[in-house]
Amino acid sequence: MKQIIILLILSGFIFSCNEKTISESDKKQIISELNYIYNVDQEYAGIPPEKLNEKYGPQKAWEVFEKIRDSVSLENQLRIKKLYDKYGYLGYNEIGEEESHKFWITIQHADNDVEFQQKMLKELKKEISKDNASKENYAMLEDRVNINLNKKQRFGTQVTYNNYGQAVPKNGLIDSTNIEKIRKEFNLPSFKEYYNRMTTSHFKMNQKALINSGINEPKLYK
Numbered sequence: 001m002k003q004i005i006i007l008l009i010l011s012g013f014i015f016s017c018n019e020k021t022i023s024e025s026d027k028k029q030i031i032s033e034l035n036y037i038y039n040v041d042q043e044y045a046g047i048p049p050e051k052l053n054e055k056y057g058p059q060k061a062w063e064v065f066e067k068i069r070d071s072v073s074l075e076n077q078l079r080i081k082k083l084y085d086k087y088g089y090l091g092y093n094e095i096g097e098e099e100s101h102k103f104w105i106t107i108q109h110a111d112n113d114v115e116f117q118q119k120m121l122k123e124l125k126k127e128i129s130k131d132n133a134s135k136e137n138y139a140m141l142e143d144r145v146n147i148n149l150n151k152k153q154r155f156g157t158q159v160t161y162n163n164y165g166q167a168v169p170k171n172g173l174i175d176s177t178n179i180e181k182i183r184k185e186f187n188l189p190s191f192k193e194y195y196n197r198m199t200t201s202h203f204k205m206n207q208k209a210l211i212n213s214g215i216n217e218p219k220l221y222k
Contacts, residue, residue, distance in 0.1 A: 022087060022094050030083060030090065031099050037076045038102040041109060044069040047205065076106045077113060089123040091132035104137045114148045121145055139186040147171055155183055156191060159198050165210050166219040167198035196220045 048065035127133035139155040159167040203218040
């Protein structure tokens with residue numbers, strides 16, 4: 001009987017050691033850090049601002065923008081890795097859904113470090129099994145890893161554009177026949193909805209150039 005009690009105590013101790021415990025003060029610091037990382041990430045997630053185009057011209061502006069973006073991305077990755085080393089993968093239970101997304105986004109953009117992305121993909125899978133992370137984020141990160149390894153995608157979340165400005169799956173799909181079922185299982189919008197949205201967005205961002213090439217409206221999927 002004594003042995004059973006001791007084993008129960010030890011097992012409870014081991015379980016408690018494996019749980020992530022974050023104090024309220026630590027949580028505030030983490031959220032502050034993630035807000036900073038996210039804001040910087042989003043500043044350089046799109047296209048060069050007009051002030052860079054005016055200063056350097058379109059081509060040079062992209063070169064300058066990409067250099068700044070790469071530098072910012074590396075700094076953000078270091079910050080995220082420090083948080084992970086200290087606290088593990090930060091999911092809903094630790095910091096909430098919105099902040100967990102901010103933790104994930106830098107991992108998603110860490111294309112220069114695929115090994116890190118792969119490691120985080122495994123961690124994210126564990127958190128999903130505990131309902132502690134986003135299935136959509138997992139799908140996007142898995143596709144991103146496959147693209148960075150020059151493989152086809154399972155979910156089709158990563159797009160490129162054809163000569164008509166229409167969004168198409170980058171590197172193609174592993175299973176195009178069942179793509180709607182696969183996407184639905186991970187809470188993703190339908191293929192047509194997502195790709196039409198991306199096509200429309202691409203047209204708006206590049207409207208002048210597309211019109212000059214004879215494309216007067218987004219080429220949507222029917």
